[in-house]
Amino acid sequence: MLIKCFKCQSTISDRAVSCPYCGVEISYNYRTQYRAYIKSPISEKFHPKSWLLESLLLVLASVLxxxxxxxxxAVASCIYAxxxxxxxxxxxxxxxxxASEKAGKYYKIGLWxxxxxxIIIILIFCLLIILILINIWH
Structure with a gap:
């Protein structure tokens, strides 16, 4: 399970004895307190977006x-989603x-x-049409 370092707020493993980013020692007491906090009920309004439908549509669109x-x-986004x-x-x-953040990141990269x-294909097509029209008039 992942916890946050109390000094630098980096995401680290709950089994780590020290933070790999800032080097501060993570006490056993802090790890167990954090784990107990995570187990408490969390409101559905904090539920992260899954991106699964968007990722599947991107897979379909990229093939079609x-x-x-x-x-x-798109595949990386599906895996994380x-x-x-x-x-x-x-x-x-x-x-x-x-996982939600990574799914969203890969989805957005693939989409763009x-x-x-x-956009490039359409611009090239328009340029070719313009060149053909110019050659016809001359």
């Missing part, structure tokens, strides 16, 4: 629209939030690569 280079990002619910239900709130690709 011939933007296969988006597919690795698939983990969110399981982590949330098991009580690993930090893990669910981290796909959109950028089609």
């Amino acid at each position: 629209l011939f933007t296969i280079w988006c597919l690795p990002f 698939n983990r969110v619910e399981g982590l949330w239900k098991s009580g690993d709130i930090d893990g669910a939030i981290l 690569i796909g959109i950028g690709t089609w």
Whole structure:
């Protein structure tokens, strides 16, 4: 399970004896208190977005629209999105939030690569049409 370092607020393992980022020693007492806090009921309003539907649509779009280079990002997004619910239900709130953030990140990267690709294709197509029209008039 992941906890936050009380000094630098980095996300670290609850089994760590010291923070790998700032080096402060993590006492056993702090680790058990944090774990007890995480087990307490958490409101559904803090539930992270899963991104699963968006990721699956990006996979489908990248195959259908011939933007296969988006597919690795879509698959990575699907993998992380698939983990969110399981982590949330098991009580690993930090893990669910981290999985949601990574799923969203890879989804957005893949989406913008796909959109950028089609913008470039449309611009090239328009340029070719303009060049053809110029050649016809001359």
